[in-house]
Amino acid sequence: MVMNAIRWLVFAIAALVMNFPVIATIVTALKTPADVISNASLIPRAITLDNFAAVFTVSERLNIWKYLWNSLSASLIGTILPILLCLPLAYAIARRDFGRDLLLPLVVNLRAMPLIIFAIPLYMMYQTLGLLDTRFGLGLILAVVNLPLALVLLTNAVAEIPRELDEAAGMDGARTGRILTRLTLPLIRPAIATTFVFGFITAWNEFLFGLMLTTSKAVPMTVGASFFFSAGGGGVQWGVAAAVIVVASAPPVILGLIMYRQIGRSMLAGAVKG
Template structure:
């Protein structure tokens, strides 16, 4: 009898933890399914008359705020920025893990720079972008996302590559493989889990970036993190909470679903190097 009771108590604690941690998301989803009148009269999580009018209203504003355009900007910039960060960080991580190149100073420097508030870099980057014509472009946004994510993926790759058995690489070198071929055909296939997890994390961080999206774009390349804020007062007569909530749900779905699908790989990559021996 004690074992079922303990099991039930455990699931109860898990359920409460999930509810508490996800309460903002649940409240936003519930609000998005209520009419404006119900939002004003019913602040609970109970929906009396569910409606999709708020979602329909979003797409009805396409002449002023095209949410599909914002979503596409974020998708392109986040994907390209993540891919560039992976392409830059992987060979650098290999050099650090296998040859010790820059491991004592470059790796700590990159990590510490990422810890600095990004607002410090905003003005110089804006001025540089203005000079080279990258303002309000998807390419410019992608380059910023790449720079933001390089420190993260560099740390993950360095730890993961250091754990790989070096004997396989030595055997490949005996067979005549050069460094480039070794990285591409031996190390990369053995690191696919951490590459996938790093790509997902880089994509999520890029998708959620607001500061540079606000400063470096105006209309053509506006990401969803910035574009979502336009809907808060889209009617010009105060905040339409139902519409705002619906926009936030739509903006949250891509990274949320991606994180749920890849959560196992993310967990493994974050603990890579924690236990060794």
């Protein structure tokens, strides 16, 4: 009984320490401007939703709904496209050893390179193709960012499926495309869900390319949120800034909470098999 209480106490302390910035941000978003300045504790004297109301109030310069839509559109493109591209490639690598020694390391090593080195050539290419300040253009570069992650996760997932299942399906007359869609795809759904969640979070949180490739029409939430820090003039309005951070963080957090069972299933699959 005592040991159980100690475990819960340690868990509570660890959770508080790790989530302290999140808690502080949420509390600040619920404080009045005067309370933010005079009260540094995590207990607000009075709870207000005025900061959130200010965030969702559309003005000529600030439109959070547009920023959210831009981020959602670009993130979905940047998440779904790598999955569609990497699924057949992962099957070819895992089952046919196609590109295992060259293509796979080359694609994976792209993620290790600093993204800033692509800034100038990418901007010039987008300017030539007319993709600047477009959701599709932003989604394309987010797809490139997510390609290594998607390829590694899906290749490992396909490799964990026994080859005997493919051979049995082949003996029954199933072609490669049918094996991939009817046999392999259902078996790696947890890995696809994990790839989607991780890719969406990465795409949603991307700031560099959002800042570099957009100006007004396709500004994502990460860039648009920074506009609220001085929206009212006279310095930073910390309550409004905290509120917009909470709003900007909500979609990936909600997605992670909804899909956490699928993620856990995918992460444990390899360990259970081993």
